Amino acid sequence: MAEEGLSSLKLDQLCARLGVTKGSFYWHFADMEGYRHALVEAWAQFRDEDRDEIEGLREVEPRERLALMMALLARPRLWKLERAMREWARSDKTVAAAVLSADRRMVRAVQQAFCDYGFDADEAEMRANTAFAAGLGLLHMSGSALKGLFGSALKRQTAAPERNWFLEFLLRE
Template sequence: MAERKGTPGSLTADDWVQAGYALLASDGMRALKIERLCEQIGATRGSFYWHFTDMKGYRAALVASWNAFLEQDRRSLAELEHLPPRERLSGMMKQLLSPQHWTLERAMREWARSDDVAAANVRAADHRVLVAVTKAYLDYGFSPEDAALRGQATFATGIGVLHLMDSADALTTADRYERFLDLMLAR
């Protein structure tokens, strides 16, 4: 990544990374170019090169940031494990449908369409979340078959919501998610 210390102005490497995620989420992989990033963040190419040696280094920083986010996500899911199943599912939904997830999920899923490493990271994250969601349904008392089906439906709905909402702000309607959870837990 080749981040320098004592960067000029107020921009950080993370500011550039977040701008890249936003650009990926809104306009796709083809938009991830230095010129577009500079427009997105309101800075010069010189500022970009102050933080990154080249676009390859920048993309490596995006992957590193995504992996750090996934590690935090793993810890967050583990922290919910002690909760009763319904509360665990509710907590997972709140985490996975947060504004930060909105940007990152959309960005990484878009990137995964054209990059094998990103695709592998997304598949691994999907598997981990699907296992946790399915386990919560099992712990609630559903049969393995029903738990798997409900887990897949819940996961697919979450991904769909992330892609159907126009902005991260639209994800804040917690009442709808609780109603969805009531529906999924009904027998």
């Protein structure tokens, strides 16, 4: 799904890609709905691992915590799958609920870091939502648009200077 999007959720295409028969598929799943449910659960587990890692930073000083959160979220590990799940969420209420739940958990963690830095709750919420929206925007930009925006920074895995600049921007009063 990460490579081909929603079109990969058709039984014939899925079986061909995995090199399995329809009978083998039905041995593991009652129907496509069962497969889709398992896919959402697997994605949620990946997201929960990321969210747990971020929530585990609670004891880190707020500015450093925000920098670490940004670095963790900028990892391209699951970007294609994340984009595909968000696209799927536009047409499936169950997937939309899973995405919304993961998003809320993330925004709460980022908002708490801004509160711990010294911003009041309203300011922290606005800054957390801004950071999150910027991250979603980057997630959905195509490779050529990203290259035009960030140039050679994309050649480096971390693009730390750009993230640091953005963090400093968000921390301004």
